Amino acid sequence: MTTMSPVADDSARLAQFEARVAADESIEPKDWMPERYRSQLIRMMSQHAHSEVVGMLPEGNWITRAPSLRRKMILLAKVQDEGGHGLYIYCGTETLGVDRQELVQQLLDGKAKYSSIFNYPTLSWADMGAIGWLVDGAAIVNQTMLAKASYGPYARAMVRICKEENFHKRQGYEIMATLARGTPAQKAMAQESLNRWWWPSLMMFGPHDKDSSNSDELMKWGIKRKSNDELRQRFVNLTIAQVKAIDLTVPDPALRYDEATGNWITGPIDWDEFWRVVKGNGPCNRERIEARRRAHEDGAWVRAAAIAHAEKQQRNNRETTERQQ
Amino acid sequence: MNTPLFEALLRLGDDRLVLGHRTSEWCGHAPILEEDIALANIALDHIGQANLLLGYAGTVEGAGRDQDALAYFRDAVEYRNALLCELPKGDFGVTIVRHFLHGVFSVLQWEALSQSTDPTIAGIAAKALKESKYHVRHCGEWVIRLGDGTDESHARAQAAVDQLWPYTGELFMQPADEASLVSAGVSADVSALEGAWRAQVSDVLRRATLTAPEGVWMQRGGREGRHTEHLGHMLAEMQIVARSHPGAQW
Ligand SMILES: [Fe+2]
Ligand SMILES: [Fe+2]
Numbered sequence: 001m002t003t004m005s006p007v008a009d010d011s012a013r014l015a016q017f018e019a020r021v022a023a024d025e026s027i028e029p030k031d032w033m034p035e036r037y038r039s040q041l042i043r044m045m046s047q048h049a050h051s052e053v054v055g056m057l058p059e060g061n062w063i064t065r066a067p068s069l070r071r072k073m074i075l076l077a078k079v080q081d082e083g084g085h086g087l088y089i090y091c092g093t094e095t096l097g098v099d100r101q102e103l104v105q106q107l108l109d110g111k112a113k114y115s116s117i118f119n120y121p122t123l124s125w126a127d128m129g130a131i132g133w134l135v136d137g138a139a140i141v142n143q144t145m146l147a148k149a150s151y152g153p154y155a156r157a158m159v160r161i162c163k164e165e166n167f168h169k170r171q172g173y174e175i176m177a178t179l180a181r182g183t184p185a186q187k188a189m190a191q192e193s194l195n196r197w198w199w200p201s202l203m204m205f206g207p208h209d210k211d212s213s214n215s216d217e218l219m220k221w222g223i224k225r226k227s228n229d230e231l232r233q234r235f236v237n238l239t240i241a242q243v244k245a246i247d248l249t250v251p252d253p254a255l256r257y258d259e260a261t262g263n264w265i266t267g268p269i270d271w272d273e274f275w276r277v278v279k280g281n282g283p284c285n286r287e288r289i290e291a292r293r294r295a296h297e298d299g300a301w302v303r304a305a306a307i308a309h310a311e312k313q314q315r316n317n318r319e320t321t322e323r324q325q
Numbered sequence: 326m327n328t329p330l331f332e333a334l335l336r337l338g339d340d341r342l343v344l345g346h347r348t349s350e351w352c353g354h355a356p357i358l359e360e361d362i363a364l365a366n367i368a369l370d371h372i373g374q375a376n377l378l379l380g381y382a383g384t385v386e387g388a389g390r391d392q393d394a395l396a397y398f399r400d401a402v403e404y405r406n407a408l409l410c411e412l413p414k415g416d417f418g419v420t421i422v423r424h425f426l427h428g429v430f431s432v433l434q435w436e437a438l439s440q441s442t443d444p445t446i447a448g449i450a451a452k453a454l455k456e457s458k459y460h461v462r463h464c465g466e467w468v469i470r471l472g473d474g475t476d477e478s479h480a481r482a483q484a485a486v487d488q489l490w491p492y493t494g495e496l497f498m499q500p501a502d503e504a505s506l507v508s509a510g511v512s513a514d515v516s517a518l519e520g521a522w523r524a525q526v527s528d529v530l531r532r533a534t535l536t537a538p539e540g541v542w543m544q545r546g547g548r549e550g551r552h553t554e555h556l557g558h559m560l561a562e563m564q565i566v567a568r569s570h571p572g573a574q575w
Binding site: 056063064065066067068069070071072073076077079080083086087090125175178182294298304305306307308309312 | 342346349350352353354355356357358359360361362365366368369372373375376379392393396397416417418469470471473474475477478481562563565566567570572573574575
């Protein structure tokens, strides 16, 4: 009887794994996977979960000031959905053998990333429109692709989440459209907000393909199916028509339509700003992490109480069973 | 002069709006993600109830005011919520204990009002009853966890009970102008709900190893528009955008 060396064994499994990915088979938690695939997925999925949770803050900032009861309810429901997405994706990440506690700790320690877009402040009610429309809109473009990701639990989470994101985008666009056809002050509020959110939302797709360190590997393993630039272009093409429909303008004098490709070509993105925010020097990086830390610390006694109570219950149940025996 | 029905609807609606708003302040900041979601849900239910109740109040008034005009363009002295609802959200213990105390009251009130001879009120109450039952179950379980959990959580939960208790009496003070509505079966006599409330609350407090204060003075005034100083600040925040753009659509 011959045994394969571990190296040969692994390379055979790797070949088999890559063949499955190439054949668009879904990889499930119990399947063998390369460690690097696992760690890339943990990184990506936990960043995604953190983004959902940190993303509750900028919009949460306006729930108490929403200008009508209907808007207040829609916004509250939307932000609640984002919390649900976070929870759902954390659970999906746990299928890869990490626990949520550990991931949350990485966020609180400032070691984990989340979408940089949430490091921008929300300064007017119109920002609730701009975020839903542009930020959730960009997320949909990204997540529609991720719904075809090779890792089953992630792909399935994306399918479910995308349905809600469509509602988020619709309510955001509706806020903007209502403002744009409202009073002059409302229209100005909408335009000012679009001016602030336009470029950061384009940056959400990440650096140009040539500058994106993880892209090749993620594409090879079918975690990503399209490049950053392809997705960004798709988003721009979709969005420009929507901007025009509500009679606003994007803050880009260089924007032009390319007849040959049918694409809207934007002016240059300020990548210095992008990296500045990624590296922690955006307008709200400190506030966002600080808010998460405070919630976590202020909640410590509550979590401790829940654990202590559950333990007492268990002990009581055990004693009752023992007495009955 | 406001009609008794309009006033009664404001009392019902304002309780839910103010309490829902206070709860919405937690969004993004709760002790665990699951509770963030649950509190948002509770806030949403309350604001949804307020939306229906104030909408109906506007119809009853017949002066062209809708729910938003009532929510965003009345000052604190025109609000009719019980003082209990407007106190700052406090820590998680205060939030949970308040929702429990008010929730048990709400369930009893919705049960009675779901039999109202006014079909609109009966309809709203039937829907709200299901929601409030869930709030009581959820918050009641937390009251027990916090009371029974650790020394710290016990102390905090007891402090919440002590702080909030003087504001519970007002819930059961039947406003004089509602007498005709009560006898017509439109409105429910809240003073008749106190016994059942006390029994249910005591049961949970006992299981939580918490005690209700005895013989404390019960604060009152919210139903007549005499509020704590907290409400004005809450409304200033809530109404700022709407009032900055009078007549605007959102
Ligand atoms: Fe989301
Ligand atoms: Fe969303």
